[in-house]
Amino acid sequence: MENYKAINWNNLEDQIDKATWEKLTEQFWLDTRIPLSNDLADWRTLSEADKDVVAKVFGGLTLLDTLQSQDGMSALKADSRTQQEEAVLNNIEFMESVHAKSYSSIFSTLNTPKEIEEIFAWTDTNEILQYKAQKINDLYQNGTPLQKKVASVFLETFLFYSGFYTPLYWLGHNKLANVAEIIKLILRDESVHGTYIGYKFQLGFNELSEAQQEEFKTWMYETLYDLYENEEKYTHLLYDQVGWTDDVLVFLRYNANKALMNLGMDPLFPDTAEDVNPVVMNGISTSTSNHDFFSQVGNGYLLGNVEAMQDSDYEF
Template sequence: MDKQNYQAINWNVLEDQIDKATWEKLTEQFWLDTRIPLSNDLSDWRSLTDKEKDVVDKVFGGLTLLDTLQSQDGMSSLKKDIRTQQEEAVLNNIEFMESVHAKSYSSIFSTLNTPKEISEIFDWTNQNEFLQYKAQKINDIYQNGQPLQKKAASVFLETFLFYSGFYTPLYWLGHNKLANVAEIIKLILRDESVHGTYIGYKFQLGFNELNEDQQGELTGWMYDLLYDLYENEEKYTHQLYDQVGWAEDVLTFLRYNANKALMNLGMDPLFPDTAEDVNPVVMNGISTSTSNHDFFSQVGNGYLLGNVEAMKDSDYDFKF
């Protein structure tokens, strides 16, 4: 039996120009947490109440878990169903950046928290029933779902489930606190916007190849999944935010982002919530340009590594 020749990837011959555009966008956005001067936020951190600190700690614990899921299982499951070689390269990039995201939260913890507090945060994260429910729900789809189901689950995670955690640093940024912590979150947001849009685009390519009955069945499955995830997210949000009175505002933010996830998948929005319904302080946190720090290396002679470019609202809505 003849062996099939192994194929070298050729970026000069593209089946899908979106692969190249996404690769270039992601590599242009490359960043590392070590370039952000997190210690400059310590005075702000000390001004927060114990309950406010507890919310920050726990939302970052939850975000760490979800980014771990994406880097360890999510992208590897999607790579089994690629359409082009270049798509796998893009997913490799996404996989690495999800690891960067997960590590970034540990950098925040090591700056703001004691070793004992860090241990408690991870114990809480690894045992919380609502966090574990959504992680296991998504991972079950990654391990056992059909290719398009995996893509839909990934978009729901990237564009919806992260946002119960993102609310907190954006809220404090809107109040001119924890600016460097928020700088990391805004860089993560910028990445996730490209990830969700790209994977949603690949989903739509496959969805459009289905017949009408198959499309109807998959659409029903997706909305059922979103309802289930939102019901769990309601419980998680109340558990986290009732102590500071933010739960209803966070849920509005979640519903708004659930609609954005559906739009990435080419689906109709589910909830009536729009950007105008979201707490304007949080929307202001998203739209505030980055601080343009001079980021220096933490090793060697501390040479200038470069500035993070000021971000616009449109940076969070990556379109092809």
């Protein structure tokens, strides 16, 4: 029997593993730190159509983060190049669960129990939403190691953004600031996830022959365009009722190009940051928010210093 090998962080095969681990642990957060109830006054001013969009985009995001946490990262871990990479993917897997849970925190604050049931019923049965989840999961279950990484980057850096548009839009109009704060925390995580997994993809891709690379690129661009066509339908379904569809599609194409860049590929669409709604682009910044710490917790909050537990701490 082969001996079990202990992970040694002092003997690194890839320095990016350690740098990514440190980055992810530095920006650890939980949804319980964000005072979502402060957004209730804003929520009551939204129209029924606006509320419907918010509910459905977060339902869709919950489904995709569930996919990432339950199937995506375990699929990627099977092909880890180093022990430290597997540890980083463990961290990502947990944070995807935090992301999925955070949407339920939003629902429990803004929606009634009956509305929450309706949101999840819609999420679990909508054919367009299920198509992209099943397309990505099929790659996780049956794809090659490189195809799995492409699926993950496409999901993290492209497909999530039809949902992210909504809270970023409202943030730019001084509404739902705490809901948007959670999204900015998620964006900060996804930025690292997409970059890291894209880097690991490039290591494997560069080991292919030139002919294999060309064949793979053809598959990758065809897959992206298939997902984009489905995302067009999803965007019309969500946003036609509020008139944002064209702006959201620009945002999607821009982020599809960003996903390709993470994979070391050329962009597919002509859209650039200058074409995106500037209000949303301003909100997409992952820098620390300048919040009043007496009323809100910005995404740059500091974790408290760890202190030794006392006997009295165990007395509930």
